[in-house]
Amino acid sequence: MSVNWALPFEEKLIPPGYEGKVVPPSVYQAVHKVLTDNYKEYWESVAKELEWFKPWEKVLDDSRPPFYKWFVGGELNLSYLAVDRHAKSWRKNKAAIIWEGEPIEDGKPKEVRVLTYGDLYREVNRVAYMMRHVLGLKKGDTIAIYMPMVPELPIVMLAAARLGVIFTVIFSGFSAQALADRINDSKAKVLFTADGSWRRGKVVPLKEIADKALESTPSVQKVVVLRRIGNNVNMVSGRDYYFDELLKDVPQNVYVEPERVKSEDPLFILYTSGTTGKPKGIVHDTGGYATILHATMKYVFDVRDTDVYWCTADIGWITGHSYIVFGPLLEGVTEVMYEGAMDYPEPDRWAAIAERYGVTILYTSPTAIRMFMRYGESWVTKHNLRSVRIMHSVGEPINPEAFRWFLKVVNPNAVFGSTWWMTETGGIMISHAPGFLLVPMKPGTNGPPMPGVDADVLNDQGNPVKDRERGYLVIRKPWPGMPLTIWGDDERYVKTYWSKFQGVFYPGDFAVKDEDGYFWILGRADEVIKVAGHRLGTYELESALIQHKAVAEAAVVGIPDPVKGEVPVAMVVLKQGYHPSEELKRELNSWVREQVGPIASFADIKFVTKLPKTRSGKIMRRVIKAVLTNAPLGDLTTLEDETSVEEIKRAYEELRKEIS
Ligand code: WTA
Numbered sequence: 143m144s145v146n147w148a149l150p151f152e153e154k155l156i157p158p159g160y161e162g163k164v165v166p167p168s169v170y171q172a173v174h175k176v177l178t179d180n181y182k183e184y185w186e187s188v189a190k191e192l193e194w195f196k197p198w199e200k201v202l203d204d205s206r207p208p209f210y211k212w213f214v215g216g217e218l219n220l221s222y223l224a225v226d227r228h229a230k231s232w233r234k235n236k237a238a239i240i241w242e243g244e245p246i247e248d249g250k251p252k253e254v255r256v257l258t259y260g261d262l263y264r265e266v267n268r269v270a271y272m273m274r275h276v277l278g279l280k281k282g283d284t285i286a287i288y289m290p291m292v293p294e295l296p297i298v299m300l301a302a303a304r305l306g307v308i309f310t311v312i313f314s315g316f317s318a319q320a321l322a323d324r325i326n327d328s329k330a331k332v333l334f335t336a337d338g339s340w341r342r343g344k345v346v347p348l349k350e351i352a353d354k355a356l357e358s359t360p361s362v363q364k365v366v367v368l369r370r371i372g373n374n375v376n377m378v379s380g381r382d383y384y385f386d387e388l389l390k391d392v393p394q395n396v397y398v399e400p401e402r403v404k405s406e407d408p409l410f411i412l413y414t415s416g417t418t419g420k421p422k423g424i425v426h427d428t429g430g431y432a433t434i435l436h437a438t439m440k441y442v443f444d445v446r447d448t449d450v451y452w453c454t455a456d457i458g459w460i461t462g463h464s465y466i467v468f469g470p471l472l473e474g475v476t477e478v479m480y481e482g483a484m485d486y487p488e489p490d491r492w493a494a495i496a497e498r499y500g501v502t503i504l505y506t507s508p509t510a511i512r513m514f515m516r517y518g519e520s521w522v523t524k525h526n527l528r529s530v531r532i533m534h535s536v537g538e539p540i541n542p543e544a545f546r547w548f549l550k551v552v553n554p555n556a557v558f559g560s561t562w563w564m565t566e567t568g569g570i571m572i573s574h575a576p577g578f579l580l581v582p583m584k585p586g587t588n589g590p591p592m593p594g595v596d597a598d599v600l601n602d603q604g605n606p607v608k609d610r611e612r613g614y615l616v617i618r619k620p621w622p623g624m625p626l627t628i629w630g631d632d633e634r635y636v637k638t639y640w641s642k643f644q645g646v647f648y649p650g651d652f653a654v655k656d657e658d659g660y661f662w663i664l665g666r667a668d669e670v671i672k673v674a675g676h677r678l679g680t681y682e683l684e685s686a687l688i689q690h691k692a693v694a695e696a697a698v699v700g701i702p703d704p705v706k707g708e709v710p711v712a713m714v715v716l717k718q719g720y721h722p723s724e725e726l727k728r729e730l731n732s733w734v735r736e737q738v739g740p741i742a743s744f745a746d747i748k749f750v751t752k753l754p755k756t757r758s759g760k761i762m763r764r765v766i767k768a769v770l771t772n773a774p775l776g777d778l779t780t781l782e783d784e785t786s787v788e789e790i791k792r793a794y795e796e797l798r799k800e801i802s
Contacts (some may be wrong), residue, residue: 147541147586151610151656154582158555165579167658170590173579174659177593181619184594185212189433189622192472193227194218195402198429202620203406208640208647209627210620211406212430219400220409220432221266221304224471226400229263236447237476238262240499241293244340244482257293259474262300265293269301270398272388277332277364281306281401284411286330286362288312288321288352290339291481294368294385295457296467298334303409303428306401310411310423313458314339314346316739318354320421320682324413325359327423328629332364334385338371342486349375405429411629412460414565415670415679422638423629424565434569434623435469441592442561442570443503444532444577445473452478452496453505459676460565461536465505469569484510489517490525497525504533504552508540508560509674511548512705522551532576533558537675538707539663542585562588562663564649565677566639568623571595572661587660595621599655604643607655614667615653616646665708669763671700672708676741680763683710683744686737690730692720697753697761701745701770709745711770713753722749750800754793762793769797 156164177184182201189198189212198216228234235258243253257265273279285302287309289295295311302309310328312321325333335352338345349367353376356362367375368385377384403409409428413421439445451470455461470477478499484492492514496504514522530553535545540560549558559574574580574589581590591597596618599607607613624647628635642648652664666672669680680698687696695715700708714730716722727747734742748770754762768775775794 149662150542150585153584155584156582157557160580163580164582167581167590170579170581171659174590174593178596181594185433185622188437189213189429192218192223192432192436198405204620207645208636210624212427212622213405216405216429217402218405218429218432219304219403220428220468221300222400223432224468225259225263225266225300228259228474233474234258234260238471239293239477239479241479242481242495244486246487255293264394265297266300266304267396267398268389268392269297270304271392271396273301273307274305274398276388279305279307279332282308284308284310284328284330285332285334286310286312286325286328288314288333288335288348289368290314290336290348290370291457291479292370293479299467304398304400306403306407308408308410310413311458311463313456314348315741317737318351319737320739321352322355322358323420325355325362328411329361331361332366333362334366336368336370337373337375340482342483345371345373403428406626408626410463412463412565415677415682421682422634425626425629426568427626430622430624431568432472434621435464435472438570438592439469439473441575441578442534442573445475445503449475449502450478450499451475451503452501454480454484454492454510464569485513490521493522493525493527496527496530500529502529502531504530506535507537507675508535508544509538509706511535511544515544515547516705519551527552530556532556534561534573536561538672539665540586545585558583560588562661566625566649571617572597584660587662590659591661597661599653600643609657610654612652612654612664615649615651615663616643618646671710673710673741674706678710678742682738683712683734683742686734687712687714687730689737690733692716692726695753697763697766699763699767699770701767703745712744712747713750713766714747715750715752748801750797754797762790765790765794765797768794769801
């Protein structure tokens, strides 16, 4: 658990101008209770606000828990909802995406592209046509997408959604190995990638990385390469095609009728890290997913046609799927999309962008905020950001200090919250809801659960804890946007999320609830590490380490970091004949970066002669963490293993001696 700051339970902030609009938490709780007790009716009323080709026969099929199906019998299409609907309306000539590339020339962004809903409609149709007629893709096929943050990325996702083709996006910071694993698990037929992408002024050679992955991905028949950089890349004849060449002969105004997709048909797979084992392919449906996005865009972001919305995430993660691609476009919002690093070439790049386009809604991460804080407030205050009226953060707990600072330097009149949710939930679950009923803010809290979301905090025995007591976060009732399953592994889905406590969803987070019904998510209760908000499993890092010839055993834990929230540290036992050295450290670090991707960088690697283990051979990560952070062992009464308190203490002391 990474949080160790005091929680300001009592502090209540009401943004100036909201005095009359803010409701007391008790009122919120009463309304929330009615809607959540009647959750099927509530979610049905939200779903009715979307346009369906065919209405559902049943709101929720709960005959086979936990494999819930929402809006059964209903048919819809997300590409139709996000694009056609607006292109047919007055929004046709409204900006959908204002895209800014990373490169700067003469102090100005070198490339800015504005795509209206009409433009988006044209491009999505053309790419869908190309997918169907040139690549031969059809409903139910899977494709993989490994692309930079350029408009073609959402266009490819929307085109796939139009055809009912299931897509899996792989974050462009992942390595060849990670890409290959995800392609193989999803059995993707086509890979969409690019010749490269810009990151901090340097080219990330995406095609080169993809080529390495493609050596071991037999399912991929064709590769489509977007020219983003214009560099020379290796093109395999009969397999690789340039995006623009495939589109050359597709008419500008071609129309591809959107598939009538069933509500419970899969829309996408997104791989995410868990406690053990390889990454899990979380499968999301279509109708439930659309419904939670619509509800949260309305309630959490309070979007209006006059807004300029900016979510600074990368589309490679769930936040980008839900709150750059599908959520905002469903609502017909004008949004900013930015290609590169927030602090490149100067620390105020992000603030310059927010000012340039008059951003009114800003969705970013605690890591980014803490980084801005380090650079100092003058980088922010030299820009006028008073246009921002709503801000939220996501991905990890936000410390009250960072919360207060960001609110002050951006706009003290804004609403500011920390939205809790995860890849698995599809959309935001716990958050302040200025578009619904706003309750007072508290620095660092996630606020109350959204309407229809039945959240609670339980102890080890599965009983609700008292207010302000730490326990495990759970969601009791099914909600639209929940996973269909883990791709190809129903059993693992049940085991991971629905088995710790009978019949309720277990996200894997520690939380406390206060007397106002606000939740404070404290961090992961399992071995997932959140590095700069990015989710990494200890397993992925450890298995990369032990594939190195010098490594006999390895254990990885996350330790607190003032900017990134958490950073991974490795403990490594070397094989006979290998000796600890700085050089080997460097080698292991770059080895893992190669295996997993640049996001997997160790803050430190420590060589030890043995790892602390339980009798059954489980690594005692708690011991490692305590030693590394110089902290006491804490409560040892709830041991998951038969190992005695004495053994743990001994292991702790031994490791301490060895490390010092
Ligand atoms: C953490 C990201 C505290 C949490 C959308 C969760 C948060 C994991 C918050 C999911 C928040 C996300 N406050 N913790 N506002 N938002 N988390 O799947 O530990 O990348 O379980 O989804 O991020 O990470 P994921």
